[in-house]
Amino acid sequence: MKLLVTFILFFGCSNLIAQPRTLPLTMGVAPEQAFKKVFNTDTAHFESREASENGKWLFVSYEKTDTFNFNSPFYKNNDNRDYISVGIAFYEKQPNNYQLKFTNDNAFYCATCNNVKGQGFTLNNDTIFIRISYGPSVAWANDRFQFIYNRINNRWELSEAQIDMANDEKEITNEHIHFLSASGVYLDSYAAEYVHFENYPSEKAVRVSLTYTPGHYNALLDSLKRFPKEHYKYLSKVFSTDNAEDFLSNEEIQLPLIPANNIGYFFEQANSLDVAKQFLDHVIAAYPKREVAYYNLGDVYKKKGMKKEAIDNYNTYISLMTERNLQHKIPQSVKDYVK
Known part of the structure; x- marks a missing residue:
């Protein structure tokens, strides 16, 4: 590239x-x-x-x-x-x-x-x-540039750029450029x-972007699936906790269970843990019996090193699975973690 x-x-x-x-x-x-x-x-x-x-x-x-x-x-x-x-x-x-x-x-x-x-x-x-x-207001844009002092030539050199914009159909594109x-x-x-x-050239800079429309869960999930795995560490640059809050704030749309949970799972797998927590918290608030959401949230807390919170969510997951006679599907790793 x-x-x-x-x-x-x-x-x-x-x-x-x-x-x-x-x-x-x-x-x-x-x-x-x-x-x-x-x-x-x-x-x-x-x-x-x-x-x-x-x-x-x-x-x-x-x-x-x-x-x-x-x-x-x-x-x-x-x-x-x-x-x-x-x-x-x-x-x-x-x-x-x-x-x-x-x-x-x-x-x-x-x-x-x-x-x-x-x-x-x-x-x-x-x-x-x-x-x-x-x-x-209907087609806004935000540009952010980061310059670092180069002590070799005594000049301030561009190291990162962030270009976020929306069109009049409320579609948002966030782009991040990181110079290597x-x-x-x-x-x-x-x-x-x-x-x-x-x-x-890709050896000179990483350029990633994500396009989505707030409230459109399936479309966001599709965009996330196309995001290159090798650049997951930059995912929070194009979909931050602020972006997640804005995305989830559309009260006119009923939270779709499966795509919302899958988005939370995706962010957890990509180690964008704070955003993952936001989506999973919303899933649990709307669907308190959704077992796998507690499982995924437990994984988030586990990765964050918050053992008590991880155990609490894993135990809720185990309890809900047991209520449905699905305890045989509980991963052994979860059982071992809560002991």
Whole structure:
């Protein structure tokens, strides 16, 4: 499988740079209003910031005018958000100040591009996470990019991407891209609106996706059966506990016993244990006499190392099987476990 990454390069730190080239060391913890007074210019306005735990790095998201400046009637008298780019600036701590290392005016979408709902970032040690939500409510999309600091070239390199979207028929497709080697996509030069992933060599990146419609159990089960076994460890990336909660929340659909239980069993076998538990809990709530659901839930707890909970569910399974005179079908491994 080949995955082609296409992106447009935008270079920061030019002679016409709008952001301050240095910031006082106090700006890492200064109140926002004080930070704005130091950072804001006629063409760049502060949005948010995050400093690393050791204070070495400081990231700032900002809005920047594409034409004129924020004092122009063009911006003051009209709604011209389409002409405002949203970028990120990276400062590194020096003995006497923070020095600007790069700016990328295209790290996010423009202020209203594609019906932007929200944009932001978080910093965790040497990893920065970019989040972009956009699109109309009936056909939304969420993009997430993870960049890790590469100490060899001192650049922030893309390591993972998550592209989730829904169409106007409520069908959801979640896609995850995990780079196994250098991606060559860097935070200082990538353009969020133009990043695409397709046909990358399998030795360079893993690309998995899952398509489903909330409440459509048989269709989800079919999609899961087509998911490659060698990539089960990425299954939680394309169907998380949040996805499961959303899928199970459709109260208009009566929980179908067999496919719901089989979905729970599938996730248990794939070691996506928290999602498996969600489905099996719903099966048991709707069908408290469903023996095999307790068996499967016992397996979930066993894998999670929760012996008491595993034994409780296995015992319920044994009791229900005995009520139906099916004790001869109880696996010996279950009997041995509860002794």
